[in-house]
Amino acid sequence: MLDTVKRDKQGYLLNTQDWSEALAPLLAAEEGIELSDAHWEIVRFVRDFYSEYKTSPAVRLLVKSVKEKYGPEKGNSPYLFKLFPEGPAKQATKIAGLPKPAKCL
Amino acid sequence: MVESKIGVIFTALPFANQQGREALDAVLAASAYEAPLSLFFLDDSVWQLVKAQDPLQAGAKDYLSTFKALALYDVEDIFVSQDALAARHLSSEDLSIEVRVLSSQGIRDQLAAQDCIYRF
Numbered sequence: 001m002l003d004t005v006k007r008d009k010q011g012y013l014l015n016t017q018d019w020s021e022a023l024a025p026l027l028a029a030e031e032g033i034e035l036s037d038a039h040w041e042i043v044r045f046v047r048d049f050y051s052e053y054k055t056s057p058a059v060r061l062l063v064k065s066v067k068e069k070y071g072p073e074k075g076n077s078p079y080l081f082k083l084f085p086e087g088p089a090k091q092a093t094k095i096a097g098l099p100k101p102a103k104c105l
Numbered sequence: 106m107v108e109s110k111i112g113v114i115f116t117a118l119p120f121a122n123q124q125g126r127e128a129l130d131a132v133l134a135a136s137a138y139e140a141p142l143s144l145f146f147l148d149d150s151v152w153q154l155v156k157a158q159d160p161l162q163a164g165a166k167d168y169l170s171t172f173k174a175l176a177l178y179d180v181e182d183i184f185v186s187q188d189a190l191a192a193r194h195l196s197s198e199d200l201s202i203e204v205r206v207l208s209s210q211g212i213r214d215q216l217a218a219q220d221c222i223y224r225f
Contacts, residue, residue, distance in 0.1 A: 054170040060137060061177055102134055
């Protein structure tokens with residue numbers, strides 16, 4: 001299923017509209033992540049963020065906006081890094097079929 | 106860490122080229138360093154802020170929606186030239202985000218307060 005969608009060299013989907021919920025577990029497996037409800041909450045959150053702002057949140061903003069929506073026990077780096085060990089912004093956006101968040105210059 | 110005050114000047118129309126999007130990307134990236142950022146919209150660039158546009162119809166990526174994210178990134182000093190708006194029969198009510206409209210003197214004063222300026 002994954003080989004039918006176009007992706008960049010790092011594995012991010014080229015077209016966000018190619019994403020479906022069925023793809024998420026496959027993308028997550030490549031990252032060595034098994035999706036729990038807690039993962040899904042963040043994956044859906046970054047998709048909602050993208051649909052409103054047309055940009056993927058970088059990590060600092062992800063922490064801040066998760067905190068605003070779900071409170072401090074989820075809106076903190078240790079919690080998000082536990083879910084996405086190689087970088088919550090990087091991995092959550094990849095699993096959500098979004099472009100990689102813009103990094104520092 | 107960058108301590109200097111950074112001014113970013115927008116000058117271009119929204120879809121004629123990539124300048125507006127590049128400027129916005131630079132602003133969002135720079136905001137990660139918590140440097141004080143001021144944005145200036147001069148000349149035709151005020152069209153980038155006009156609300157209810159559909160960039161997809163122009164065959165462009167919708168980066169205009171991303172301006173709304175500036176507030177989340179704590180970028181609040183957004184200055185728009187009164188002259189540029191007036192010349193295009195626009196007012197701050199036509200814009201998609203909250204800005205401060207300044208006279209050309211006001212723009213000059215704010216620009217003079219920056220340590221470094223990028224122009225797009």
